[in-house]
Amino acid sequence: xxxxxxxxxxxxxxxxxxxxxxxxxxxxxxxxxxxxxxxxxxxxxxxxxxxxxxxxxxxxxxxxxxxxxxxxxxxxxxxxxxxxxxxxxxxxxxxxxxxxxxxxxxxxxxxxxxxxxxxxxxxxxxxxxxxxxxxxxxxxxxxxxxxxxxxxxxxxxxxxxxxxxxxxxxxxxxxxxxxxxxxxxxxxxxx
Numbered sequence: 001x002x003x004x005x006x007x008x009x010x011x012x013x014x015x016x017x018x019x020x021x022x023x024x025x026x027x028x029x030x031x032x033x034x035x036x037x038x039x040x041x042x043x044x045x046x047x048x049x050x051x052x053x054x055x056x057x058x059x060x061x062x063x064x065x066x067x068x069x070x071x072x073x074x075x076x077x078x079x080x081x082x083x084x085x086x087x088x089x090x091x092x093x094x095x096x097x098x099x100x101x102x103x104x105x106x107x108x109x110x111x112x113x114x115x116x117x118x119x120x121x122x123x124x125x126x127x128x129x130x131x132x133x134x135x136x137x138x139x140x141x142x143x144x145x146x147x148x149x150x151x152x153x154x155x156x157x158x159x160x161x162x163x164x165x166x167x168x169x170x171x172x173x174x175x176x177x178x179x180x181x182x183x184x185x186x187x188x189x190x191x
Contacts (some may be wrong), residue, residue, distance in 0.1 A: 075140065
């Protein structure tokens with residue numbers, strides 16, 4: 001039996017070409033739908049669709065430079081909390097499913113419960129950012145891109161010192177977009 005006849009008739013009902021074509025187009029449709037869903041969950045509207053986020057961290061974020069600034073550039077939740085590259089993004093999305101579970105189970109469904117868990121939630125996020133060398137911060141910020149004349153002398157000196165010590169953004173900039181949790185250890189606070 002020749003290769004062409006195998007491709008045309010692998011089964012009594014459908015040719016291999018038809019099956020491969022169907023699989024190819026089905027894969028494109030699945031991938032498009034999957035990617036669309038992933039991008040939809042990166043939108044600010046999705047992030048603040050539950051009252052736990054809308055009534056707490058979103059209100060804090062609206063008072064920061066990441067929300068409103070002289071250049072009009074706005075960083076939304078996913079810019080800081082979701083990696084851009086596919087592998088790290090998928091790992092973060094899987095991790096975030098645990099946060100959705102917490103919402104469904106009611107562990108943070110009131111302002112009081114949220115505040116009681118704020119420090120733990122913040123510590124998890126700070127660890128994630130520290131472990132990734134503040135990868136999401138570096139999508140927009142870099143030591144090399146910093147202009148000395150646009151910073152105070154103290155900020156410039158601290159940034160240069162942090163760069164020499166191999167520190168990362170989150171080492172000094174906790175509370176940059178959300179209020180610092182009560183009960184933070186002194187060494188966790190901003191410098």
